Amino acid sequence: MQFTWEVGMTATRMDLNLLKVFDAIFEEQNLVAAGKRLSLSQSAVSHALARLRALVGDELFVRTGKGMAPTVRAHAMAPELRDCLNRIDAALGVAPFDPKTSTRRFFLAANDHATVVIVAPLLRKLRRAAPDIELVIRPSTRLDLAEQIDVGRIDVAIGIFAKVPPRLNARLLLSQGEAVVLCKDHPGARRKLTLEDLATYPLVTISVGGQEEGAVDGFILERGLARQSEMLNRHALEGALAGAGLRPRQRVTVPHSLAIPELLQGTDMLAIVPLTLAKALARGGQLRTRPLPYEGGTSSTSAVWHRRNDHEAAHLWLRDMVASVIR
Structure with missing residues (x-):
């Protein structure tokens, strides 16, 4: 369907399909990929981009070794144009969504634990309900996560957030506590752990950013969104140990939770992780999980x-599917 509108008080008319070209290039940052998404040839996409550049008076996208990088003007335009396209499609009913036939690509942000x-x-679940839909998982640990959501390059971010700004919305997926993970041959693998164990045996912790990245109390704040940087309630741990006159033995901090099995194997180290992650890590049979010997509290994972x-x-539909997995 072709649309045109009047621009300003001039006689210039603009084909709104150019905005779909802009949106595709912005998301793909590649002319060939944008063309495939729109069922257009590369030359047609290039021609449309040239018309857009002339109309806006900006390059919009600059060719680099990695593809087409958006300019500052393109970054400023992208969220509003994506919103306009969604509203037009919804108002006219020209884009009904049927998951069984859709070939849409969704972009989720998640760390390896959430993945x-x-x-x-x-x-x-999607294999049955939406066989042709594609998921692209991007790291939720990237420092520009809030910006990626703002400009429409992330559809849904999954994680633990201490603060969500008004321009974003959130849905609680899961509340859970923590557990200790240890090697199956560890001295504490077959008994109840104590606070003395947490002060005796060295700890493995997960952190994707410290004070040098601006983290405060285990969270990094950017553009109003405070996301978890440390996968451990350190206040609860240190408070419990301090009450007994003890201190934790920090051994190694890693950015990826899936490195923990290899690190713990054949050692006396302990790791304190979210309960769901502890259960997932123990499925292979080489690790064991034990309850915390103190009150660790709970954390809330949200979309x-x-x-x-x-x-x-x-x-x-996508948000409901994510929530249904948790249920």
Whole structure:
């Protein structure tokens, strides 16, 4: 369907399909990939981009060794244009969403823990409900996560967030505590662990950012979104040990939770991780899980998205599918 609109007070008319070209190039950052997404040839995409550049008076995308990098003007335009396209499609009913036939690509942000616990079962569910839909998982640990959501390059971010700004929305997926993971041959693998164990045996912890990245109390704040940087309630641990006159023995901090099995294998180290991750790591049979010997509290995993997608049919469906995996 072709659309045109009047621009300003001039006689210039603009084909709104150019905005779909802009949106595709912005998301793919590659002319060939944008063309495939729109069923257009590369020359047609290049011609449309040239028209857009002339109309806007900006290069919009600059060719680099990695593809087409958006300019500052393109970054500023992208969220509003994506919102406009969604609203037009929703208002006219020109883009009904049927998961059984859709070939849409969704972009999720998740760390390796959320990928194992949530995304893996989600994929198994999508295999039946939406066989041609594609998921692209991007790291939720990247420092520009909030910006990626703002400009529409992330549909849904999954993680633990201490603060969500008003322009974003959130849905609680899971509340859970922590557990200790240790090698099956560890001296504490077959008994109840004590606070003395946590002060005696060295600890492996997971952190994707410290004070040097601006983390405060285990969270990094960017553009109003505070995301978890440390996968451990350190205040609870240190407070419990301090009450007994003890201190934890920190041995190694890693950015990836899936490195823990190899690190613990054949050692006397302990790791304190979210309960769902502890259970997932122990499935292989080489690790054991034990309850915390103190009150560790709970953390809440949520799905976060931009409010402009609140009522968009495909987004609603995706968020419901993620929530159904948890249920």
